[in-house]
Amino acid sequence: MEKDLASLSRFAFLIVAVLNAVLNLLGYQTIPEQFVNDVVAILSGVYFIWAGWKNNYISEKGLRQKEVLKQHKLD
Incomplete structure (x- = not known):
């Protein structure tokens, strides 16, 4: 496994x-509460940037996916 x-x-x-x-x-x-707040702020920022990258057609792979969608008229 x-x-x-x-x-x-x-x-x-x-x-x-x-x-x-x-x-x-x-x-x-x-x-300490301040440490927890700092960690949450950093992790949230990293997660939002990652989600923005994954959910937009920015990378080469994303651009290829967008082309496939256009070819099949799904965009």
Whole structure:
């Protein structure tokens, strides 16, 4: 069975986030709030740039896909 690195990393972040939330509920400050805000801002920016790149016809592959759509009158 092949391991999916993206799925494993998302699951690991989920475990850390849940653990952090539970410890915060119990009154323990585990991860500073400013650090969490900074990480969320950086990851959001990276994700938005990646999504913009993947969902537009910018790369060579995207331009070829757009040509195929035009040929079949699907654009």
